[in-house]
Amino acid sequence: MRIDILTIFPEMFQSPFDASIIKRAREKGLVEIHAHNLRDWTTDRHKTTDDTPYGGGGGMVMKPEPIFAAVEDIKGEEDIPVILLTPQGRLFTQEVAEELARHDRLLFICGRYEGVDERVRAHLATDEISIGDYVLSGGELAAMVIVDAVVRLLPGALGYERAAAEDSHATGLLEGPHYTRPPEFRGWAIPEVLTSGHHARVAEWRRKQALKRTLERRPDLLARAPLSEQDKKWLREMGYQGPFGDRENQD
Numbered sequence: 001m002r003i004d005i006l007t008i009f010p011e012m013f014q015s016p017f018d019a020s021i022i023k024r025a026r027e028k029g030l031v032e033i034h035a036h037n038l039r040d041w042t043t044d045r046h047k048t049t050d051d052t053p054y055g056g057g058g059g060m061v062m063k064p065e066p067i068f069a070a071v072e073d074i075k076g077e078e079d080i081p082v083i084l085l086t087p088q089g090r091l092f093t094q095e096v097a098e099e100l101a102r103h104d105r106l107l108f109i110c111g112r113y114e115g116v117d118e119r120v121r122a123h124l125a126t127d128e129i130s131i132g133d134y135v136l137s138g139g140e141l142a143a144m145v146i147v148d149a150v151v152r153l154l155p156g157a158l159g160y161e162r163a164a165a166e167d168s169h170a171t172g173l174l175e176g177p178h179y180t181r182p183p184e185f186r187g188w189a190i191p192e193v194l195t196s197g198h199h200a201r202v203a204e205w206r207r208k209q210a211l212k213r214t215l216e217r218r219p220d221l222l223a224r225a226p227l228s229e230q231d232k233k234w235l236r237e238m239g240y241q242g243p244f245g246d247r248e249n250q251d
């Protein structure tokens with residue numbers, strides 16, 4: 001996969017993409033990430049990327065000309081997703097990450113200031129994404145969040161290949177607790193079942209813990225999660241009354 005990011009702060013992307021999973025994915029050749037400076041496509045002496053809004057009001061608006069020139073240069077003749085990062089976009093979820101991970105190329109436009117000229121949204125962007133209902137100073141941090149979530153889905157990016165499929169949200173549920181050594185720490189022992197060696201009992205315990213944690217913290221997820229009849233029975237025993245989604249779990 002190749003990812004291009006258009007920003008007035010390309011330096012922000014250096015260290016986050018030079019650590020951990022993304023660094024390893026880049027080293028393995030699974031992904032190539034280019035952060036481009038929008039100012040390279042300005043034509044005036046001051047490398048201006050913003051201007052005052054028509055009709056007045058506070059703040060500045062990002063000019064369309066350098067953004068169009070940069071996107072056209074970067075994508076060439078290819079038909080690729082051109083994603084505008086904006087609080088007005090569709091909400092980023094694990095499903096959206098999975099959808100983006102299926103593309104060979106992605107191009108992100110990081111908006112700054114109070115906004116981006118509407119013609120970028122209307123005639124250049126093919127998608128608009130927000131990472132949540134809060135305000136960031138710009139799209140840069142949102143781009144990093146999305147790139148991280150997408151890159152870890154690329155085949156070969158994780159050491160433990162089943163991990164991505166078992167993650168919180170990939171299953172539609174939150175994950176249950178995890179433990180490692182020592183078996184007792186400051187008087188707190190790990191659940192006995194984990195040392196029993198009974199794989200089926202461990203699997204059942206894990207599933208129940210995930211259901212319990214989801215019920216306690218994010219019951220809204222249960223209406224959409226793929227659940228087996230056994231899951232539903234356990235949830236009813238935990239006091240959950242429904243609703244259940246109609247996506248069935250094949251287990």
Ligand code: 6GU
Pocket residue numbers: 085086087111129130131132133134135136137138139142
């Ligand atoms: Cl994509 N941009 C900005 N500026 N703020 C946000 C966002 C994006 N997503 C959530 N808040």
